[in-house]
Amino acid sequence: MSGVWVYVENREGAISAISREALGAARQVADSLGQPLTALVFGQGVGPACAAAFDLGADAVIGADDATLAGGRVEAHGPLLAKLAQERQPAVILIGASTRGRDLAAWTGADLDTGVVAEAIEVKVDGGVVKATRPVYAGKLLCEAFVTGTPQIVTLRSRAFAQAAATGKTGAPEMVGAAVAEDAIPTKIIGFEGKGGKVSLTDAGKIVSGGRGVGGPEGFEPLRELADVLGAALGASRATVDAGWIPYEHQVGQTGKTVAPDLYIAAGISGAIQHQAGMRSSKVIVAINKDPDAPIFKLARYGIVGDLFKVIPALTAEFKKRLN
Amino acid sequence: MKVVVCVKQTPSTTATLSVKGGVVSWEDPGGKPNVVNPWDEYAIEEAIRFKENRGAAEAVALCLGDPSSDEALKTCLAMGCGEAILVSDPALLGSDTLGTARTLAAAINKIGDVQVALFGKQAIDGDTGHTPVQVARVLGWTPLTYVAAIQSVDGGSITVDRMTDDGKETVTAKLPVVISFVKEINEPRYPSFMGIRKASKAVIPTWTAGDIGVSAPAAKADWSNVYPIPPREGEIEMIAGDTPEEQARNLVNKLFEEKVI
Numbered sequence: 001m002s003g004v005w006v007y008v009e010n011r012e013g014a015i016s017a018i019s020r021e022a023l024g025a026a027r028q029v030a031d032s033l034g035q036p037l038t039a040l041v042f043g044q045g046v047g048p049a050c051a052a053a054f055d056l057g058a059d060a061v062i063g064a065d066d067a068t069l070a071g072g073r074v075e076a077h078g079p080l081l082a083k084l085a086q087e088r089q090p091a092v093i094l095i096g097a098s099t100r101g102r103d104l105a106a107w108t109g110a111d112l113d114t115g116v117v118a119e120a121i122e123v124k125v126d127g128g129v130v131k132a133t134r135p136v137y138a139g140k141l142l143c144e145a146f147v148t149g150t151p152q153i154v155t156l157r158s159r160a161f162a163q164a165a166a167t168g169k170t171g172a173p174e175m176v177g178a179a180v181a182e183d184a185i186p187t188k189i190i191g192f193e194g195k196g197g198k199v200s201l202t203d204a205g206k207i208v209s210g211g212r213g214v215g216g217p218e219g220f221e222p223l224r225e226l227a228d229v230l231g232a233a234l235g236a237s238r239a240t241v242d243a244g245w246i247p248y249e250h251q252v253g254q255t256g257k258t259v260a261p262d263l264y265i266a267a268g269i270s271g272a273i274q275h276q277a278g279m280r281s282s283k284v285i286v287a288i289n290k291d292p293d294a295p296i297f298k299l300a301r302y303g304i305v306g307d308l309f310k311v312i313p314a315l316t317a318e319f320k321k322r323l324n
Numbered sequence: 325m326k327v328v329v330c331v332k333q334t335p336s337t338t339a340t341l342s343v344k345g346g347v348v349s350w351e352d353p354g355g356k357p358n359v360v361n362p363w364d365e366y367a368i369e370e371a372i373r374f375k376e377n378r379g380a381a382e383a384v385a386l387c388l389g390d391p392s393s394d395e396a397l398k399t400c401l402a403m404g405c406g407e408a409i410l411v412s413d414p415a416l417l418g419s420d421t422l423g424t425a426r427t428l429a430a431a432i433n434k435i436g437d438v439q440v441a442l443f444g445k446q447a448i449d450g451d452t453g454h455t456p457v458q459v460a461r462v463l464g465w466t467p468l469t470y471v472a473a474i475q476s477v478d479g480g481s482i483t484v485d486r487m488t489d490d491g492k493e494t495v496t497a498k499l500p501v502v503i504s505f506v507k508e509i510n511e512p513r514y515p516s517f518m519g520i521r522k523a524s525k526a527v528i529p530t531w532t533a534g535d536i537g538v539s540a541p542a543a544k545a546d547w548s549n550v551y552p553i554p555p556r557e558g559e560i561e562m563i564a565g566d567t568p569e570e571q572a573r574n575l576v577n578k579l580f581e582e583k584v585i
Binding site: 011071098099100102103105107110113115116118140141143144145147148149186187189195200248254262272280284286287301302304306317318 | 335337338340341343348362363420421422425448449450451452453454455456457458461462466467468469470483486487488489490491492493494495496497498507508543544545546547549550551552553556558560561562563567568569571572573575576578579580582584585
């Protein structure tokens with residue numbers, strides 16, 4: 001039972017952001033345990049991603065390059081990860097908590113009969129055990145959790161960990177075959193529509209978010225302009241989504257997305273507890289609201305009491321000036 | 325064929341939570357501290373549609389929880405599920421997701437003639453999203469997670485759209501399947517007046533661990549150390565200025581100074 005493994009999501013040769021973060025966290029866990037770090041790079045055309053995994057600090061890389069592994073089906077990746085773990089008995093498996101990573105962790109935990117700690121926002125090593133801090137009750141409470149079985153499987157929340165830095169390290173990956181043939185995989189991917197380069201809320205470094213104070217669908221326009229200037233994603237409170245002012249994909253909060261940007265600008269958002277649950281891990285929160293008693297001001301680093309339809313365009317103009 | 329929808333009773337979204345001596349308690353300003361996990365409402369709606377539109381013989385609601393969870397099941401009945409089953413046993417308290425999955429899988433097998441088991445994408449208390457996949461593994465079925473649309477169900481196969489972090493993926497799978505849903509799937513109906521009356525009189529059968537042939541699972545994870553979120557450090561700084569332009573300039577200066585931009 002030794003070694004730290006990190007699962008590395010990749011698409012078209014590039015390692016996804018959440019897995020660069022996982023590599024960074026995994027390096028620290030491996031160093032604390034005094035054990036080597038092995039990156040698992042499964043997919044199709046994984047050569048560049050294997051090389052990048054060495055560069056991002058892995059001591060060893062196990063690669064699998066097969067058509068069945070393209071697209072990231074859990075029915076292909078799960079059996080391979082479980083088989084390798086059974087054969088080689090790592091102490092720890094870390095996985096970024098993307099939609100794919102969550103499925104993979106659950107699958108592997110079930111097949112290896114071990115526990116899975118989900119969505120860690122901090123990890124430390126204590127007596128050989130990975131202790132994870134994770135939000136529970138939709139971010140209203142925190143929990144220190146750890147796995148008592150082996151291996152210890154922990155998933156890592158998006159944007160909670162710094163991405164691994166390039167080390168210049170190179171190496172030769174060990175290539176293994178797929179665990180399941182296409183005929184034995186019960187799912188077929190028959191269509192895929194990517195996001196077309198749009199910044200998703202969960203990956204966004206900056207978010208401009210609007211609440212009831214925007215007054216209607218057209219009230220999001222000034223926020224959109226500010227977001228464009230900042231390269232930010234556009235967020236929204238549940239009230240505005242329920243009112244049909246903006247699509248659900250923009251919703252931040254307990255029944256929307258959980259986000260953790262470096263900058264969160266909340267405009268016309270009162271800050272209901274359900275909204276706070278989704279954004280309180282943001283590093284710097286700016287609140288703009290007419291109501292000086294709005295709960296959002298209790299969470300914010302900077303506050304402006306005022307009319308968002310005056311303040312937001314002024315901010316857009318000021319940022320334009322400073323960023324050009 | 326029956327369709328099973330697995331639900332969990334959770335604190336309401338408006339509940340405020342506190343921890344004393346490691347025990348979590350909550351109260352709700354609206355006086356309804358416990359609800360059906362909000363994500364499960366989409367699965368309940370879809371289960372009823374399987375019965376109405378896709379020829380399922382019955383929509384069965386299944387819940388693992390303490391005896392008070394029969395309230396969540398009554399909501400399922402009021403919405404339109406025809407049967408509800410509570411699995412409740414002190415021996416099953418403290419199950420981790422895999423223990424929960426083994427219990428739900430055993431109950432699904434006991435219900436029998438099930439080809440489709442439905443879930444919300446995650447529960448708002450534990451927030452893992454792992455249970456649907458683990459139920460699928462225990463049953464040997466195919467998991468289809470984060471499903472936003474069911475394109476078709478026919479001839480023993482199902483085609484769905486999944487919303488992943490990368491985009492929208494259309495997948496075909498052979499039945500039986502375990503599906504977890506995201507909000508885009510439907511608009512859950514409200515319970516009807518008649519439904520509520522009928523549900524209030526319903527006696528919900530309770531199955532114990534022995535009834536479904538599972539033993540008390542040893543949890544393989546420890547999450548007993550729950551504590552409140554520490555308050556955010558630092559006081560808020562209100563940005564001064566006589567005009568919005570001046571306020572904007574002062575704020576932007578601060579953000580540059582802090583290297584946020």
